[in-house]
Amino acid sequence: TRVLHAKGADYSGADTSGFAEAVRIAREADVAILLLGEHPNMSAESRNRTSLDLPGVQQQLAQLVHSIGKPTVVVLMNGRPLSIRWVADSIPAIVEAWYPGVQAGPAIADILFGDYSPSGKLPVTVPRNVGQVPIFYNHKNTGRPPNPKDSYTSQYIDVHWTPLFPFGHGLSYTTFAYDNLQLSAPRIRAEDSIVVSIDVTNTGSRAGDEVVQLYLRDDVASITRPVKALRGFRRISLPAGGRRTVTFTLDRDDFEFWGPQMKLIVEPGWFTVYVGTSSADVRQARFEVVE
Incomplete structure (x- = not known):
């Protein structure tokens, strides 16, 4: 196996100068693997953001690589749920790695090459948009529970009321x-x-x-x-x-x-x-x- 690498972009900021090299090696590769997420300093004590979207130009990079048409995998490294609606709709495989530590490389490689079948489950609820926060599975009921046939109930006009990924969700290489x-x-x-x-x-x-x-x-x-x-x-x-x-x-x-x-x-x-x-x-x- 030959691994090609390009930085692509920083965690944050608007610099897109690395896009061209990332696209070049993605065209050469059989599979594109995008590592996206937050720097640990973005998700820690006294470190807050007003948005749960991918920071900086990461989504732009993902959209550009995806447009090439190569099979693409996204590996997320983050300390909290992120709103990744476009990624979930467009990328066929997502690995939620959180902040995995010094053995991240071998562990992720084992998953991607199929040497280990993933079996983890989400300990949190992943929203479609930051506007759904707070969102959690064990909420109290409302006086108007969501009803798709009744617009005057607890729901949104721009996204579905359910989360992007529910608490306890997690896929495997089997069913x-x-x-x-x-x-x-x-x-x-x-x-x-x-x-x-x-x-x-x-x-x-x-x-x-x-x-x-x-x-x-x-x-x-x-x-x-x-x-x-x-x-x-x-x-x-x-x-x-x-x-x-x-x-x-x-x-x-x-x-x-x-x-x-x-x-x-x-x-x-x-x-x-x-x-x-x-x-x-x-x-x-x-x-x-x-x-």
């Missing part, structure tokens, strides 16, 4: 299918536990790891509760074609919340369980807590 979500009981008492199980199948052609995530919602409560909250996750390894039943146990610690008297309480009522590959890609079932 996984979820089915047969089961609960051990339709109703329980507050002091009881309930077992949640689901079957996960590796439907791809190579082995891989998957992080199975479980979220819980208290459907109706005396105090507004999050639309869903992460209550567990399991990392599993499956060969191509492999299948496994993954189980979670939920108990009082997962149901209770701080009540009006500042005591932990569990209120009777319905709960919804969500299990899936991210906070947005889930299967669901319901059970009831009774007195």
